[in-house]
Amino acid sequence: MKPESELRNNLKQIRNRLGLSQQDLAKITGVSRQTISGVESGQYAPSATIALRLAKVLGCQVEDLFWLQEDYIDVEAIPTQAVPVAQKVRLNLAEVGGNLIAYPLFGEEAFRTEMIPADGEGWRETDNSKIIVKLWDSQDKIKHTVAIAGCTPVLSLWAKFAEQWYPNLRVSWSFANSIEALERLLRGEVHIAGMHLYNPETNSHNISFIKNILTNQKLVLINLGFWSEGLIVQPGNPKRLRTVVDLTNPAITIVNRELGSGSRQLLEHLLNQDQIPFTAVKGFNHIVNSHVAVAQTISTGKADAGISIQAIATAFGLGFIPLHKSQYDLVIIKDYLQEKPVQQFLNTLGHQRLHSQLISLGGYDTSQTGEIITTIEPKN
Structure with a gap:
């Protein structure tokens, strides 16, 4: 039925x-x-x-x-690996030989690095900054592409949902921490930048950082969600970590993120708040460049803890200690809101099926997803 x-x-x-x-x-x-x-x-x-x-x-x-x-319907499927009893698990499904097969999205299966097909091949004939590109795909496909930069793997999940909803839409997601994403937006390299930077002086997210480097563009901030950010630790938290103060224990080694990332900024803020010098934390200068890399470093035993989000900890089967509710916003040059690919991409933020995907990751609050946070005027 x-x-x-x-x-x-x-x-x-x-x-x-x-x-x-x-x-x-x-x-x-x-x-x-x-x-x-x-x-x-x-x-x-x-x-x-x-x-x-x-x-x-x-x-x-x-x-x-x-x-x-x-309405959602229930179906039965055969999992390809053991699934914990009474624990909700994110899955992909396929029908194989008349059976519905379920593929659990654990670890790298949940946040996978893929080879990206190219639109063409390019070369520079002179010292001109532009290059010549031999297209392998249609220009129409390129015109229907929206480009976004950000650090959360959730952007790839949202991109795939949007592409399914609008078959002609293509989303090009490139990895960049919050500051890099904003700088790329202002250089005209992407339509949308994702940010999650916290200012303890104003107890606010993102706005003050944007104003510090904003030039002559009028920007709109739209919320993607709020997430729980904190310490990812070994399963079961064998070192009994509770706060960043415990990171001063010489037996504890952390993995850190690069400058400009929201996770690095949060760690520094929490250490400063407790008057802990960065040099007192073993591994503070052990740098990786993504949330997934933090989880991989901890899951392989190369570090005991690192700052990331609950969704990443859940996907890798690691422990999580919440320390902060972070606000992830999308920064868009207002003129771009008139472009059809951008409109289509943003339109999908209101769909409950996308919200269900985000909530299932763990630690996500979608109560304001798709809402305009503010408009920021250019400097005079």
């Missing part, structure tokens, strides 16, 4: 990104503000006429605004 479907919508998020109030949208569309409110809250299913008007006014397709979400 096919499950019943429920009408969902992305109207509020798209309206907010365009800077329209409910009253503004109602006036332009020719309906009442109560109608807009009812549609956004899911209490009112719009007619085809109203749905088409809304899409036209907001410059998008009806499918960008409304979709039918089916």
Whole structure:
């Protein structure tokens, strides 16, 4: 039996990104503000006429605004490896020989490094900074690509979800820590930068760091989620670590992240807060460049602890000690919001199926996912 479907919508998020109030949208569309409110809250299913008007006014397709979400159904599958009893596990599925096979997403299977297909081959003929590229793929595919830089593997999960929802969309995700991602955005190399930097002086995330290096661009911050950040430790926490103070024990070795990363910044803040010199922590200068590398270093016994997120600890079967609730925001040059690939990518932030994926990772709060945090004006 096919499950019943429920009408969902992305109207509020798209309206907010365009800077329209409910009253503004109602006036332009020719309906009442109560109608807009009812549609956004899911209490009112719009007619085809109203749905088409809304899409036209907001410059998008009806499918960008409304979709039918089916209830979840239960199926039975055969796992390819042992799965803990009564513990939820993220899985991929495939039908093989008439059987539904489940592939548990543990360790590197959850956060995999893949060879990326190229769009072409390029070379430089002169000292000019530009290169000549022989395309192997269509220009249309390139025009439908949105580029994002950030450090969380969640970006690849979101990218795949968006590509499934919009078959013509392609998401190009490149790894960069928070500062590098922001700098790449301001250099015009990507559409979106992901950041999770904390300022203890203002008890806020990201905004002050952006203002420090912002030039002449108007930026919009959109929330991707809040995550639990802290110490990843060996399974069962055999060294009985509780806080960063325990890292001063000479028997404890840590692995650290590079300058510009949110994890490195959090560790330094917590050590400074407890007046602990960095030199008192063994392994402080043992640097790796990703959340996954932190987990791999600890899982192989080369370090006892390191700062990362709960989702990474869960994926690698490691212990986790929460120390901070971090805010991960997407930074976008406002003009880019008019570009169709960017609109499509951001539209998927409102889908419950994406939220379910994020929540299942562990330590994720999606209560503000897709919401505009603020708009930052350029310096005078």
